[in-house]
Amino acid sequence: MKLTFQVIAAGILLIALSACGGGRSTDTAASPASGLPGTAGLSPDAAGLDGIFRAALPDEEFFLAARTPAVSNLTQAGDDFWEKSANVSENGASLAFNPPGGSNEYAIWRFNGTPADSIGMIDLALGNAAAGAGCWVGIANYGTGRWQWLGYSDEAAGDQFAAAGSAGEHSSPSGFIYVAVLTDQAAGFDVELVTIEYLERYDISGTVLDYGGQPLAGALVTTNLADPQPVISDNAGQFSLSGIPNGSWAVMATLGGYAFDPVATMVNVDNADIEGLILRGAPTTSELLDGDPFEPNNNLLD
Secondary structure, eight states: OOEEOOHHHHHHHHHHHHHTTOOOOOOGGGSOOTTOTTSTTOOTTTTTOGGGGOSOOOOOSOOOGGGSBOOSEEEEEGGGOSEEOTTEEEETTEEEEOOGGGOOEEEEEEEEOOTTOOEEEEEEEEESOOTTOOEEEEEEETTTTEEEEEEEEOOTTEEEEEOOOOTTTTOOTTSEEEEEEEEOOSSOEEEEEEEEEESOEEEEEEEEEETTSOBOTTOEEEESSBOSSOEEOOTTSEEEEEEEESEEEEEEEEOTTEEESSSSEEEEEOSSOEEEEEEEEEEOOOSOOTTOTTOGGGGGGO
16 A cells, blocks of 8 residues: 655654654664765764654554565565655656655655565665765664664665664564665655565475375465465476475465365475475376276276
């Protein structure tokens, strides 16, 4: 859901939170070190940008495995933002920052994950950057309870930033990861793409067999996660699922004419790949099968 909040409204909210003790302060020590490119030694605090991010971090909804992507990297287009300020607008698939007179403008992107995810690199792709354009990039840090500013970029094409987080540090209790872009420069730019790297992702591999130990080719193997593409067992019945996060997940196989027992096999991923998983299926046909030694009615065919 795309929500647009005025910076003024955010300021009013900040005052209200501070008045009732609900605000969170952010000291400059928690911001990027001075001397970053284009900052003239300023942090987001000193530039007046950090004030709109001092309220409590987002904590909404609940964790749902089905929305968790089974990938190692995930990219969102600029116009897939979760929240933005007034002078930020959609420009096709990009998000255009048009700060009048150097006003404080921002946008936030929300990524799906698990509550225990670790985030590595954040890649920001920019376009249409005017001379003097620059922005801060931050990520919601649920270990400290406030925004963590990763760095400042004045690169016209974008930049990379290292979050290098531990398990659950940058994921909300519901499994969301929030990435922010902020600017107070008068020069405009477009955010074209925002990409995050999931650090702890693993493979699950195995074989689909019938109860006679014969491989079953062409079986669709899925999980209860958001699988990015279909995985089909090969002629040897083998399959490999990638991008699986830590946790306990269901793995299922489906194939026309076969029933699998159990329907879903629970697999616990704990900081390592899983190998040798066996999924077994049995024919569901009720017809007489030639050459089946376990079919007593075969003698009727003689």
